[in-house]
Amino acid sequence: MKYMLLIYDNPNTREVFFGEQGAELMAEVDAIMRELTESGELVGGQALADPSNSKTVRVRDGVPAVTDGPFAESKEQMGGYLIVECEREERAVEIAARWPNARFAAMEVRPIMDTSGDVM
Amino acid sequence: MTTGEPVEDLLRELAPQVLGALVRRYGHFDACEDAVQEALLAAATQWPRQGVPERARGWLITVASRRLTDELRSEAARRRRETTVAALAPVEESVLPAPGEQRSPDQDDTLTLLFLCCHPSLSPPSQVALTLRAVGGLTTAEIARAFLVPEATMAQRISRAKQRIKATGASFEPLPEAERAERLRVVLQVLYLIFNEGYTATSGPRLQRLELTAEAIRLARAVHRMLPDDGEVAGLLALLLLTDARRAARCRPDGSLVPLAEQDRSRWNQRQIREGAELITATLASRVPLGPYQLQAAIAAVHDEASKAEDTDWRQILALFELLERVAPNPVVTLNHAVALGMVHGPAAGLELLARLDGDDRMAGNHRVDAVRAHLLEMAGDRDAARDHYLQAARRTTSLPEQRYLRSRAAQLG
Numbered sequence: 336m337k338y339m340l341l342i343y344d345n346p347n348t349r350e351v352f353f354g355e356q357g358a359e360l361m362a363e364v365d366a367i368m369r370e371l372t373e374s375g376e377l378v379g380g381q382a383l384a385d386p387s388n389s390k391t392v393r394v395r396d397g398v399p400a401v402t403d404g405p406f407a408e409s410k411e412q413m414g415g416y417l418i419v420e421c422e423r424e425e426r427a428v429e430i431a432a433r434w435p436n437a438r439f440a441a442m443e444v445r446p447i448m449d450t451s452g453d454v455m
Numbered sequence: 456m457t458t459g460e461p462v463e464d465l466l467r468e469l470a471p472q473v474l475g476a477l478v479r480r481y482g483h484f485d486a487c488e489d490a491v492q493e494a495l496l497a498a499a500t501q502w503p504r505q506g507v508p509e510r511a512r513g514w515l516i517t518v519a520s521r522r523l524t525d526e527l528r529s530e531a532a533r534r535r536r537e538t539t540v541a542a543l544a545p546v547e548e549s550v551l552p553a554p555g556e557q558r559s560p561d562q563d564d565t566l567t568l569l570f571l572c573c574h575p576s577l578s579p580p581s582q583v584a585l586t587l588r589a590v591g592g593l594t595t596a597e598i599a600r601a602f603l604v605p606e607a608t609m610a611q612r613i614s615r616a617k618q619r620i621k622a623t624g625a626s627f628e629p630l631p632e633a634e635r636a637e638r639l640r641v642v643l644q645v646l647y648l649i650f651n652e653g654y655t656a657t658s659g660p661r662l663q664r665l666e667l668t669a670e671a672i673r674l675a676r677a678v679h680r681m682l683p684d685d686g687e688v689a690g691l692l693a694l695l696l697l698t699d700a701r702r703a704a705r706c707r708p709d710g711s712l713v714p715l716a717e718q719d720r721s722r723w724n725q726r727q728i729r730e731g732a733e734l735i736t737a738t739l740a741s742r743v744p745l746g747p748y749q750l751q752a753a754i755a756a757v758h759d760e761a762s763k764a765e766d767t768d769w770r771q772i773l774a775l776f777e778l779l780e781r782v783a784p785n786p787v788v789t790l791n792h793a794v795a796l797g798m799v800h801g802p803a804a805g806l807e808l809l810a811r812l813d814g815d816d817r818m819a820g821n822h823r824v825d826a827v828r829a830h831l832l833e834m835a836g837d838r839d840a841a842r843d844h845y846l847q848a849a850r851r852t853t854s855l856p857e858q859r860y861l862r863s864r865a866a867q868l869g
Contacts, residue, residue, distance in 0.1 A: 336853065337603075375581075375612030378604050420604060422578060449603075451655040452854035453705075454712045455794060455830070 337420045338427040341443040344414035348439040360435045380417035462502045466495050470592025473515045475564020478627040485617035488589050494519035566681050573641040576623050581616040582645045591670050643691045646671050650695050657710045657856045689738040690749030696731035697755035700724040712860045716764040728759045747783035769798040786818045790827050802835035822851035842868040
């Protein structure tokens with residue numbers, strides 16, 4: 336099963352990652368990435384730019400309205416994602432728990448839909 | 456000059472033989488496997504243009520041996536131990552099989568390779584990937600496309616699987632009799648997984664995924680040829696043939712799923728149904744020990760032999776499920792058993808059996824339980840409850856076409 340691990344940030348996490356502790360945290364991230372690459376579980380992933388760079392697009396009555404900033408006005412914003420393929424959900428949860436953002440904001444583990452299927 | 460598919464078919468047939476010949480001579484399963492893969496790639500590019508060499512197998516062995524010795528030499532050079540390598544050469548002529556001694560060692564090699572690739576220390580996905588490459592002769596890129604992951608990810612899985620086999624110290628030798636039965640079960644499971652990956656595909660790089668069903672059937676045939684008296688091998692081959700026979704009818708052109716009861720049975724592959732049915736009939740009559748693949752094949756045969764859904768012999772299917780629950784009890788069997796029970800003794804009986812799964816952790820949150828419950832409730836005429844359970848199943852599934860199907864069933868109930 337493929338899972339997306341949504342990495343959440345809050346205003347503090349970005350500061351922490353750029354602060355004194357930053358190098359240590361990045362080393363943790365690198366170690367996890369290395370492990371996932373070597374195990375063949377890593378399918379993909381990207382970091383997102385700061386949400387202040389976001390544009391939110393809405394179409395109402397056929398008219399697009401584009402505003403600056405993220406869609407949800409919350410402190411927690413998605414900062415990036417990983418896609419992993421694991422045999423069990425427990426393993427995906429374990430990876431999420433080790434990702435530093437889980438300590439500062441949160442990680443969300445969500446199965447990815449696939450196009451395989453069978454019915455009786 | 457041969458082009459296209461015949462070359463590919465030939466290469467896949469020869470892949471395990473060439474690998475077997477190399478590993479038997481040199482050991483180093485992991486290095487041999489890489490060398491054979493390179494030789495196969497060379498052949499795949501050269502043969503369609505230049506024609507298939509007269510001794511195709513010998514050609515591949517020669518090319519693979521050269522790659523292997525190059526690799527081992529440079530490896531050894533790195534370790535400054537050239538002397539041991541001198542003993543490896545000369546290789547090319549001596550590896551070529553003498554005329555007449557072709558068949559039986561190849562067959563043994565293929566089986567030994569299958570057992571190695573399905574080593575119990577590997578996870579099922581690794582077993583699948585390694586089997587497809589080392590025994591099936593598929594390239595890493597093809598396997599990656601079929602499993603919808605980047606090529607680098609698949610390459611890493613394969614190389615890690617080989618490292619793990621190396622670490623266990625498993626050697627390329629026929630298994631002791633005592634271990635064979637258990638390991639054969641893993642091999643059959645791996646072939647079933649390969650088949651299922653291709654069979655359940657409704658979209659995506661469709662061609663590659665459909666190839667997986669053909670590959671699984673081809674490998675199951677090969678194992679059946681080697682072990683014709685094994686009931687479960689015959690059972691698996693029959694099950695794959697009888698299931699694959701319905702493939703053309705199970706999906707609409709837009710990718711939506713058609714349940715068995717609504718399939719256009721004129722589109723079922725009658726030749727495959729005959730072959731599968733004859734195989735399972737002969738196996739069941741031969742008094743070999745019964746196993747789950749034989750029983751599942753028998754159930755598939757009963758479905759396939761009904762020319763209309765209403766003609767399905769549900770009593771016989773129910774009897775087979777009762778047997779299957781005794782031979783190989785598991786919650787998925789119970790689920791399908793409940794459907795058969797509902798068809799024979801009415802939905803209330805089916806729902807009662809289904810209730811047994813309520814406390815079963817293995818099925819907690821599984822959308823199939825909701826889907827079967829919905830189906831039985833619909834049969835019982837409880838439209839509201841049926842709709843709720845179809846919608847619950849639709850929320851829980853991670854399959855897009857199943858979600859679409861379950862939502863359409865709910866919508867039909869208003």
